[in-house]
Amino acid sequence: MPSLRGRRVLLGITAGIAAYKGAELARLLVKAGAEVQVVMTPSATEFIGPLTLQAITAREVRQSLFDAAHEAAMGHIELARWADVVLIAPATADVIAQLAWGTARDLLTTVCLASEAPLVVAPAMNQAMWRHAATRDNVAALLRRGVDIVGPAEGEQACGDVGPGRMVEPVEIVAALGARFGGGRLAGRRVLLTAGPTREALDPVRFLGNRSSGKMGFALADALVGQGADVVLVAGPVALPTPRGVERVDVESAQQMYDAVFAHVAQADIFIACAAVADYRAANVADKKIKKDGTETLTVELVRNPDIVASVAALPQRPFCVGFAAETDDVEAYAEHKRRIKGLDMIAANQVGAALGFEADDNALLVLWEGGREALENQPKPRLATRLVDLIVERFDAQTTAQDS
Numbered sequence: 001m002p003s004l005r006g007r008r009v010l011l012g013i014t015a016g017i018a019a020y021k022g023a024e025l026a027r028l029l030v031k032a033g034a035e036v037q038v039v040m041t042p043s044a045t046e047f048i049g050p051l052t053l054q055a056i057t058a059r060e061v062r063q064s065l066f067d068a069a070h071e072a073a074m075g076h077i078e079l080a081r082w083a084d085v086v087l088i089a090p091a092t093a094d095v096i097a098q099l100a101w102g103t104a105r106d107l108l109t110t111v112c113l114a115s116e117a118p119l120v121v122a123p124a125m126n127q128a129m130w131r132h133a134a135t136r137d138n139v140a141a142l143l144r145r146g147v148d149i150v151g152p153a154e155g156e157q158a159c160g161d162v163g164p165g166r167m168v169e170p171v172e173i174v175a176a177l178g179a180r181f182g183g184g185r186l187a188g189r190r191v192l193l194t195a196g197p198t199r200e201a202l203d204p205v206r207f208l209g210n211r212s213s214g215k216m217g218f219a220l221a222d223a224l225v226g227q228g229a230d231v232v233l234v235a236g237p238v239a240l241p242t243p244r245g246v247e248r249v250d251v252e253s254a255q256q257m258y259d260a261v262f263a264h265v266a267q268a269d270i271f272i273a274c275a276a277v278a279d280y281r282a283a284n285v286a287d288k289k290i291k292k293d294g295t296e297t298l299t300v301e302l303v304r305n306p307d308i309v310a311s312v313a314a315l316p317q318r319p320f321c322v323g324f325a326a327e328t329d330d331v332e333a334y335a336e337h338k339r340r341i342k343g344l345d346m347i348a349a350n351q352v353g354a355a356l357g358f359e360a361d362d363n364a365l366l367v368l369w370e371g372g373r374e375a376l377e378n379q380p381k382p383r384l385a386t387r388l389v390d391l392i393v394e395r396f397d398a399q400t401t402a403q404d405s
């Protein structure tokens with residue numbers, strides 16, 4: 001059984017008799033570690049009940065483009081972005097024609113048109129339909145665009161004909177998917193990352209904090225799992241769900257974050273410091289609520305917190321270290337300076353200020369490393385995270401190869 005751990009597979013089921021094998025296919029994909037979201041065309045539900053697939057995948061099956069409740073939760077564009085791979089099995093002659101022509105008449109074909117994820121198609125149809133010149137042209141068009149066509153197999157068909165057109169067995173489809181997308185570029189690697197703000201207590205009810213939402217760090221954790229990494233996420237106080245497959249350690253203060261990082265860093269191949277850590281904490285935390293009676297001013301003495309990422313980068317046996325820099329001006333110069341003084345392998349810098357960076361859903365980053373740079377344009381944080389992970393993997397691989405040789 002190949003590993004598809006952490007892979008997000010959008011499984012499209014269309015209206016062929018082989019749709020009944022969709023249940024077995026979904027089960028094998030889940031067993032291989034994939035997260036599976038089934039999208040059925042309306043007529044596919046004549047062949048197999050959506051409830052069966054929902055029970056297997058633990059996700060509600062999506063069927064309609066015009067479903068207000070589902071669109072509000074995860075709209076068709078989000079669905080298209082969510083997928084690491086789109087697999088259509090069985091794929092009828094009709095859906096293959098629609099894909100070739102780029103039509104978007106139902107949820108599945110709309111998602112295919114909107115998705116940049118690789119597309120794998122397992123055709124299933126009557127042998128004469130498969131051999132028809134129209135289907136041949138449509139399949140050729142898909143192949144030219146880099147679509148993977150798995151099968152069809154030859155043999156006896158449900159209609160009594162014998163010839164090519166049977167859907168290849170689910171176990172073979174999963175094997176084909178495993179060969180193409182299994183493992184991931186960080187399979188077997190451990191990544192430790194920090195995310196969110198820290199809270200520095202002043203007294204039992206008050207704290208010093210900052211505006212970090214944690215969205216970027218959580219999106220990164222998700223993208224890292226998508227590349228097959230084992231991820232430990234040390235999170236400050238944020239209101240975000242834990243990405244699937246991630247081990248989460250919740251902390252409040254910078255000191256707790258430091259302790260949690262150092263409890264895990266020895267096993268880490270890569271450390272990413274995405275948290276907005278408070279530079280200072282109160283020298284003395286009042287054990288009772290501070291009263292304002294009779295005082296017009298209040299002075300709080302602050303002391304420096306340890307710099308977590310710089311401390312990790314200073315370890316003799318250290319992971320590949322990535323930091324972030326939020327700057328209001330002269331972004332590149334300040335970020336490069338920060339990269340050097342903290343001893344980081346890579347730094348991702350962004351300009352902060354009005355409506356940029358913190359709390360926003362979109363962001364742009366300038367990524368710097370020794371002898372290189374890449375600007376990642378303004379885009380939603382999940383997509384940005386995927387791009388940043390690609391860069392981290394490239395630099396990490398280059399460094400590991402250089403150390404080995």
Ligand code: C5P
Pocket residue numbers: 194254273274275276277278279305306307308309310322323324325326338
């Ligand atoms: O120095 P500055 O706070 O701007 O640096 C930002 C980078 O350093 C981020 O990667 C942040 O997570 C990390 N950092 C840290 N520990 C601190 C302060 C910042 O790990 N105490």
